[in-house]
Amino acid sequence: MATSGDSQANAVALLWEQPGAPRRGPRPTLTLDAIARAGIAIADADGLAAVTMQRVAAALDVTKMALYRYVPGKDELVALMTDTALGEPPRPGEFSPGDWRAQLDGLAHWLFEQFWAHPWALEATVGARAIGPNELTWLEHVVAALAGSGLRGGEVLDVAATLAGHVRTVAQQGRALAGDGGAEQHLGLAYTALVSGREDRFPALAALLADATEHADGQDQALDFGLNRILDGIALLIDARTQQPPAQQG
Amino acid sequence: MATSGDSQANAVALLWEQPGAPRRGPRPTLTLDAIARAGIAIADADGLAAVTMQRVAAALDVTKMALYRYVPGKDELVALMTDTALGEPPRPGEFSPGDWRAQLDGLAHWLFEQFWAHPWALEATVGARAIGPNELTWLEHVVAALAGSGLRGGEVLDVAATLAGHVRTVAQQGRALAGDGGAEQHLGLAYTALVSGREDRFPALAALLADATEHADGQDQALDFGLNRILDGIALLIDARTQQPPAQQG
């Protein structure tokens, strides 16, 4: 399992190729989808570290070496799991046509739900990685929502990145707390434990925590708060663009 | 190396405890800082996967088991590396006092530089993890910048999360391209390769890419673009708050 190498290229091929089939020899017992789902079940239950070739194979009643007939290696298996777990994003254009803000909001919430349901997907999508069909479809919908907004191409991609980044962060922070110990319900409490006894070193934080612990807002609020700030900022730009000669050369 | 367990608690202790010393027995050959720096050098050069106890130990001319006298395990070593690599954030209040926007902008850029210089830190900071002193200091500065802005405590933390999330995302996307193959200079090119031949499935994306490939904006622009949108959105909220009876009970 190498982080480097061209496992990325292999993963791309695996994620994008059709299951179209030259049939010869014995019928395969497994399918890529079944393998992915077995891995997802393990990762959902016990985390990404618990996903070993051995365990996935055992869940499918084959030996681990059998898996290598379907996936080139573990990296590619994880990439496959990730895109499968994501699932196909909804088409927000059908529900709120013309309302880019509602569409982006919906897409962000959907993405959050996926990361929330499969927190290991956060770990699986750091560093250089292959982009799967479902992930690209999500991006397609974001781009479609912003078509005709007056934003330039690069800007649209940047908007998508900003949205995805925020969703990831909130999902991660929520899971970092609810995930392992399960004891701490709010990020503030984790900070409070660290700041406590070091108020001289973190005065602003200490003051904030002393005042904020009562009306703790959960991760839902954290998602919407940042999301609304980001969408406000985008709206500002779009408004500026649509009231001017569109997009001066630059 | 277990992702689960209470390695988090151990890491917290390791990151926060003073090197204060009961001295007896032979003088230690190493220091936590030297170990962290050896690990950082390896991770910078060959990625996080290349950081093994063996290799870190070899770089310090000891056996790998000697490291276990200093760190409880590899997870804790990585946590230590991460906070050490981050380094102490600058105090933006000294340079632009009273200007929260300039301060947040500076803090975000600083964080981006750290992640850019140590891309493995992105991988090291997913999932449940311990928060180190430098990371908390960064948060302290963000909170200090927003003190007196009229934002509520939870909202301030959410702002910090949004900023950090955006920085992480941009750093990650930039590295995902520049990192491994080094061939692709812009995210758009990676997308183009995938969309190409599937224009029917990704029409909006295809149109965007066809039009946007020339004026490609690098990761610097991606950072500033999203950052400005986020800061615009925050400014909107702050303005609204400061022009009204401050913070109706929520």
Added chain:
DNA sequence: CGGATACGGTGTACCATAGACACAGTTCCG
């Protein structure tokens, strides 16, 4: 219809890695 040919699953093996444990050398305290 019968081999050739591909293909799928298995068993065995190898290597790298994280970590446990007992031991031996070293320094300080009383």
Added chain:
DNA sequence: CGGAACTGTGTCTATGGTACACCGTATCCG
């Protein structure tokens, strides 16, 4: 000066990813 605390080392185990040879099976071609 003797023991206690501490440091680095050598050895060992378990686990995980993956290569390879083998054998059985289903399909294709003549």
